Amino acid sequence: MEKPNTDIDWFEVISENYMNTEGRPMSVLESIRKDYPITCHGVGMSLGSSNDIDPNYLKDLKLLIDRVDPFLVSDHLAWNHFNGIRLHELIPVPYHEECLEVITNHIDHVQNELKRQIAIENISAYFNYKSSTMKECEFLNLLTQKTGCLILLDINNVYVNAKNFQFNPVDFIKTIPKKSIAQIHLAGFTDMGNFLFDTHAEPVHPEVWNLLETFLDYIPENVPIMIEWDENVPEFQQLEDELNKVRKIVKKGIKNEVREPSELIY
Numbered sequence: 001m002e003k004p005n006t007d008i009d010w011f012e013v014i015s016e017n018y019m020n021t022e023g024r025p026m027s028v029l030e031s032i033r034k035d036y037p038i039t040c041h042g043v044g045m046s047l048g049s050s051n052d053i054d055p056n057y058l059k060d061l062k063l064l065i066d067r068v069d070p071f072l073v074s075d076h077l078a079w080n081h082f083n084g085i086r087l088h089e090l091i092p093v094p095y096h097e098e099c100l101e102v103i104t105n106h107i108d109h110v111q112n113e114l115k116r117q118i119a120i121e122n123i124s125a126y127f128n129y130k131s132s133t134m135k136e137c138e139f140l141n142l143l144t145q146k147t148g149c150l151i152l153l154d155i156n157n158v159y160v161n162a163k164n165f166q167f168n169p170v171d172f173i174k175t176i177p178k179k180s181i182a183q184i185h186l187a188g189f190t191d192m193g194n195f196l197f198d199t200h201a202e203p204v205h206p207e208v209w210n211l212l213e214t215f216l217d218y219i220p221e222n223v224p225i226m227i228e229w230d231e232n233v234p235e236f237q238q239l240e241d242e243l244n245k246v247r248k249i250v251k252k253g254i255k256n257e258v259r260e261p262s263e264l265i266y
């Protein structure tokens, strides 16, 4: 397969789409991997489940990692697997000490099995738990301290939750330790009238661009930034145009200093 003519630096793939599979999906992935670095972004690890992490899931993920050598492996602060039943949504967890201990043990186990750090992403949510005793950002901060895991900071998810649950997105991002931010996601939400829905079906909204600009001095230099867009996907050129907005913002934000941002689209 010929290398596509694009300025995109790297790609992120959904791990589960390539675990325990061969045929066309794997040959496309291997062809992309020949020309580009990739990250493996999972949606099924279910770190927030009170069950143990599925050993078969971890075995298949490890095989994929060994095969494609991603520069980052990530999943979400969420659960979607319990007693053999898998849900197709990322369900939030309660933010309290007992849950912190469960997830800390799960992340320790995964990092030991995979023999590498993983990055945990903050999700968008539409309900929360009365039993929570701390904020989501405080919970993430403690996870990084206890496990040495990294953070995949989704700025769109921060904004969506800030609107849905009425908190200050700036406080959220400032609570995340700068040195732990390994990647950034941007995406477009859909305004449902009385709440924001994280659809990945629209361009990045101005409020989310503003948050990125606000935090340019805070996020680590050269942190990989990507745009998620997986419904109503436009022509590739429009995706690249969105990506170039990231480049412009980063370049403007760093004034005279030259750095090469990394971005991707999946």
Ligand SMILES: [Fe+2]
Binding pocket: 121, 154, 157, 185, 187, 228
């Ligand atoms: Fe995301």
